[in-house]
Amino acid sequence: MIAGVSPTPTDPIEKDRSRKRSTINDIARLANVSKKTVSRVINESPFVKEETRLRVNAIIREVGFEPDPQARGLAFRRSFLIGMIYDNPTPQYVVNMQQGILDAMRGTSYGLLVHPCERTSPTYLSDLRGFIERQKLFGVILTPSISEDERMVKMLREFECHYVRIASVMLDKPSTMVVTHDADGAAEAAHYLAELGHERIAHISGPPSFRSAHERRRGFREALAQRGVKLRPSFDREGNYTFDSGIAAARELLALKPRPTAIFAGNDEMAAGVYKVAHELGIDIPRQLSVIGFDDSATALRLWPVLTSVRLPVREMGKLATDKLFGRQAKKKPAEPELSEVIPKLIIRESTAAPSE
Template sequence: MRSTIKDVSERAGVSIKTVSRVLNKERYVGAATREKVEEAVRALNFRPSLAARSLAGRRSFQIGLICDNPSPAYVYAMQTGIRDRCEVDGVRMIAQPYDRNSGRLLEEVEALVATSHLDGLILTPPVSDHDEVLDFLKERGVRVVRVSPGHRPEASAAVFIDNRAAAYEVTRHLLSRGHRRVGHILGQRDFATSAQRYEGYLAALGEAGIDPDPALIEQGDYDFASGARAAEAMLSLGSPPSAIFAASDDMAAGALAAAHRRGVRVPAELAIAGFGDDPLASYVWPPLTTTRQPVRDLAWNAADLLLLPEETFEQRELPHALMVRDSTG
């Protein structure tokens, strides 16, 4: 039979109310008492009912994730990181997909809040910078943590990496290999991360005394197909680039495929670098030089901030790392 909170109470020798306080991570519970309750929970393999916990207080023990990203690897890592943190507190994650091109984002967020009684929301780009959504959630008193926001840092707690610095390091790496015609494939226009990575690319060129060539800058959509199209356009130039930095690994993989189709040797004739360090970066040939963006850790920390007993506006910056592989020689 499934263990109940009463069973935990009896085994630990404390009241049901005390067990509830420990499960809800409330303060003012002594360390020794908390340990007795946690030992009883483990021994009985107790799993509290979300419905019962919701009825006992004002929380639903559910948080929502609003995520729309062209990279399946990003979405998976984001969901996994949040789920891992939620399991610690016995909280359920609800993932809400949406179509950014539908024009109904605000309506969908309003409907989600109205029907699910969530304890809070995690917003990923580009929703993390959607002013109407942010204003609505503030008005309704919904706790929010944003991943990689581009503006309004005072609006909520947030987790992020320094995208500008990471892109600067990748571009500087290419320049250190002797490349002077370095192309860049931009990420989606409505993502703040796209602009931040572009700024890092420009900063590295400027430091090296190189004026950016508009012909070597192509718009992408953070996906494989747009990376391939952008690389095709650059490689068709009379003076093509000797290196390409794409703002995502998916676009870098597309650029690599375009080079292979044209018989351009990588890295002998063209160096290619990406951003993210998705599993794809190690699967393609040659493996991609890239920046490791710890998406799973970003997700875990976003959930951790959201599950704190009291709302916080903490800004957590996580480290990135340059991963040098064969695609840049």
């Protein structure tokens, strides 16, 4: 506005300035958009064209509009909440996933609700239905093994709730997936142990309810076979992705005669259990026993000797999934699927060496 010049009464924005308080309806009228669009702009929804967003925000600033908190959610008739649903027994995995989701949410108006559940519970699905209905979530990040449950996905579709699934293999259309290729990471671990000269190699897998456990075991076995090494039935143990299950499996494996010279654990928590048993039995790592974990979590760096592990970038996975939920993933050619994927990588440290016998 030019100094000393009074606004003309025909200027619509100046008319609104003269009012005691502008409303969301006023903003919609002045911007020539719907009230729903204004609410989306106020709540920083990703589903608004940039040109429209700039125009609405300019009018909001011009008239000094202050949004009514009750107007939030008008755009979708939902809360501005993202749900992270998990049944993973590994605390570090859950924390890293949360951090990645929060990285992607920074600077937005969205909040995060973390919802643990037990997939084997008889009330599992009804509990989740109640959670989603009560919270009216904008969207959901599904982590393994919840992401592998087609009943859960069907329910989200019925609610028209956005979702992204994180899984070791493709389970859905590319636009809803972050694929982690766990079998490839396990295969790299197998090739490395075979290159070191190990033949008596054992594996502690995760729980059968997790597709990742099957994929890691499959990748490991197939890679060993390519090297002419067979995973003996007596060297194949099932764990539960927990420290205690790693202890139980390691006690059985290290009591065998001859015992394995190397153990690949399905995650770092179980690898830590192997360390405990080896220490109790006076077995030196890596001179008498090589150990490899999976995930390359903070646990790997806290063990001594420092654990060789397959790095799965869990924090990055959480961020990728949330960006995809917001529609912010990198644009590709129209003919290409919008697939997000991460590639595991073996991080070699001090817990592996050539066999001494």
